[in-house]
Amino acid sequence: MARVFANWSVRIGASALVFLLFLAIAAPYLGTVDPTLFDAGSRDLTPGQAGEITTLEGDTVKHVFLMGSDSFGRDIYSRVLYGTRVSLIVGLACAAVALAVGIVCGLLAGYVRWLDGPLMRLMDGIMAIPAILIAIALVALWRASLPTVIFAIAIPEIPRVTRLVRSLVLTLREEPYVEAAVSLGTPPLKIMFGHILPNTIAPLIVQGTYIVGFAILIEAILSFLGVGLPPDVPTWGNIMAEGRVQFVAYPHNVFFPGIFLAATVLAVNILGDGLRDTLDPKLAKRVEPE
Amino acid sequence: MAVLVFLLLRLTPGDPAAILAGDAATAEQIDRIRASLGLDRSIEAQFAIWLGQVLTGDLGQSFYYRMGVATLIGQRLEPTLALALFTLVLSVCVAVPLGVLAAWRHGGWLDRGLMAFSVGGFSVPTFVVAYLLIWLVSLKLGWLPVQGYVRFSENHLLFLKHLILPSITLSFIYIALIARVTRASVLEALGEDYIRTARAKGLPETRVLLRHALANAAVPIATVIGIGIAILIGGVVVTESVYAIPGLGRLTVDAVLARDFPTIQGLILFFSFVYVMVNLLIDLSYAFLDPRIRY
Numbered sequence: 001m002a003r004v005f006a007n008w009s010v011r012i013g014a015s016a017l018v019f020l021l022f023l024a025i026a027a028p029y030l031g032t033v034d035p036t037l038f039d040a041g042s043r044d045l046t047p048g049q050a051g052e053i054t055t056l057e058g059d060t061v062k063h064v065f066l067m068g069s070d071s072f073g074r075d076i077y078s079r080v081l082y083g084t085r086v087s088l089i090v091g092l093a094c095a096a097v098a099l100a101v102g103i104v105c106g107l108l109a110g111y112v113r114w115l116d117g118p119l120m121r122l123m124d125g126i127m128a129i130p131a132i133l134i135a136i137a138l139v140a141l142w143r144a145s146l147p148t149v150i151f152a153i154a155i156p157e158i159p160r161v162t163r164l165v166r167s168l169v170l171t172l173r174e175e176p177y178v179e180a181a182v183s184l185g186t187p188p189l190k191i192m193f194g195h196i197l198p199n200t201i202a203p204l205i206v207q208g209t210y211i212v213g214f215a216i217l218i219e220a221i222l223s224f225l226g227v228g229l230p231p232d233v234p235t236w237g238n239i240m241a242e243g244r245v246q247f248v249a250y251p252h253n254v255f256f257p258g259i260f261l262a263a264t265v266l267a268v269n270i271l272g273d274g275l276r277d278t279l280d281p282k283l284a285k286r287v288e289p290e
Numbered sequence: 291m292a293v294l295v296f297l298l299l300r301l302t303p304g305d306p307a308a309i310l311a312g313d314a315a316t317a318e319q320i321d322r323i324r325a326s327l328g329l330d331r332s333i334e335a336q337f338a339i340w341l342g343q344v345l346t347g348d349l350g351q352s353f354y355y356r357m358g359v360a361t362l363i364g365q366r367l368e369p370t371l372a373l374a375l376f377t378l379v380l381s382v383c384v385a386v387p388l389g390v391l392a393a394w395r396h397g398g399w400l401d402r403g404l405m406a407f408s409v410g411g412f413s414v415p416t417f418v419v420a421y422l423l424i425w426l427v428s429l430k431l432g433w434l435p436v437q438g439y440v441r442f443s444e445n446h447l448l449f450l451k452h453l454i455l456p457s458i459t460l461s462f463i464y465i466a467l468i469a470r471v472t473r474a475s476v477l478e479a480l481g482e483d484y485i486r487t488a489r490a491k492g493l494p495e496t497r498v499l500l501r502h503a504l505a506n507a508a509v510p511i512a513t514v515i516g517i518g519i520a521i522l523i524g525g526v527v528v529t530e531s532v533y534a535i536p537g538l539g540r541l542t543v544d545a546v547l548a549r550d551f552p553t554i555q556g557l558i559l560f561f562s563f564v565y566v567m568v569n570l571l572i573d574l575s576y577a578f579l580d581p582r583i584r585y
Contacts, residue, residue, distance in 0.1 A: 129562045132524035137554055140546040217415055224417055225531055227546050251425050258418035266413035273409065
């Protein structure tokens with residue numbers, strides 16, 4: 001553990017993410033207003049301009065629009081900060097779903113001989129379609145909401161996890177301690193989850209980190225294209241999609257969420273690179289590029 | 291490969307029932323639409339009919355555009371093809387020399403710069419790059435048009451001008467990917483004995499790099515160009531949307547918004563087919579790139 005945190009990539013990536021996590025959790029206490037609040041009187045303000053905002057209760061509060069406001073008079077700063085929540089939830093949930101399904105499929109394919117062929121052909125089939133197209137098509141089928149978006153982004157990631165786990169299982173199953181467990185009559189499920197799975201953790205953590213970054217990116221793309229979460233939900237992609245109409249006059253509506261998005265994905269990828277170098281140097285060749 | 295293409299066909303048809311979920315019509319109306327679209331038959335029968343049509347080159351009728359999906363794809367192909375080819379050529383021309391130079395001066399400023407750029411290239415989303423470029427090049431400097439597309443047959447110069455920014459935008463992530471792999475595989479080749487031999491017998495350094503190192507690193511580079519087609523296709527969807535280019539990417543988004551399922555199916559099938567075919571061609575090119583590989 002100390003070795004992992006001695007790595008500068010891990011330090012930088014992890015501290016940036018902890019900071020974003022803090023922003024996401026503490027969003028209501030950081031001088032924000034309701035991110036969905038419309039205020040006709042404060043439309044299209046430039047960053048730093050002071051104005052007033054009328055809450056749903058009818059109170060008028062003075063508010064400085066740090067990042068300006070959009071064409072509905074909503075505070076970009078509040079929307080960007082609340083958008084951090086959506087991005088982190090989607091990223092982490094996608095990684096959890098893809099890892100969970102991928103681990104089960106990978107263990108089955110690697111350990112149960114007759115399942116290997118059919119399962120891996122199915123995975124080849126999914127991998128033949130570019131990830132973003134699967135996500136777009138699934139969202140179109142299911143209608144966008146938080147769970148459907150999460151599953152739509154996670155599904156194209158499953159084959160990568162499955163292949164990684166399967167390749168690890170194929171080497172691990174020949175290890176003496178697995179043979180010993182088999183000869184003692186240990187049930188297959190216990191061998192898979194008790195003996196083999198714990199030895200695949202390091203590469204899975206690394207792969208999981210990359211999935212978080214990728215999922216955040218895809219979610220933003222879906223929202224930006226208008227096929228992701230409904231437009232009233234403050235996500236970085238949605239803020240940019242609304243800002244693009246007025247991009248020429250008010251570029252800040254696009255740039256602020258864009259900077260947050262780029263910084264977040266960068267932090268996740270730097271953390272992933274650092275974890276890869278410290279946890280599993282051999283992995284550089286094993287994890288496939290997107 | 292044949293199994294793969296077959297599976298791909300199997301997987302692409304979406305759930306036909308979901309089409310009806312998008313309608314606020316009465317039960318009889320739904321039934322009528324269902325029958326007219328052939329959706330009242332069993333999934334297996336629909337699949338058999340659809341497969342038969344696809345194999346004879348018929349992708350079905352678009353619900354929204356009221357024309358054959360194949361015709362629709364044909365109409366929108368030119369901008370996407372132009373954008374993809376421009377990007378491909380630009381990326382390879384920039385990324386391969388960069389990768390070779392970085393590997394040659396391993397640990398130098400170019401190497402470190404390139405590695406930083408490649409992490410950045412993966413992380414900064416295409417549409418953020420796109421808006422940055424539009425803001426800088428089109429709005430501040432006024433050198434190129436902001437968005438839009440002009441057909442090649444209408445005006446050659448305008449056609450070029452409209453494609454420069456989208457191609458640069460799209461090539462960012464592709465350059466990051468190719469340069470990274472080029473660097474790694476050239477670096478590996480440079481450690482081989484035959485490089486030392488080549489240098490020892492006094493060959494010029496450029497010849498050592500290109501003829502001995504790069505030639506032996508060609509297979510992984512070709513592979514990553516093939517894998518990258520998936521990124522390129524995803525990027526086309528985003529880039530066309532930002533730059534208002536009426537190509538297949540825009541069509542995909544429009545079809546999803548209109549819930550035009552035959553078009554979505556057709557497009558996914560088309561993109562996947564291109565992806566699989568390009569990778570098949572690259573597999574075949576290994577024999578050319580590396581004479582030791584034979585089929």
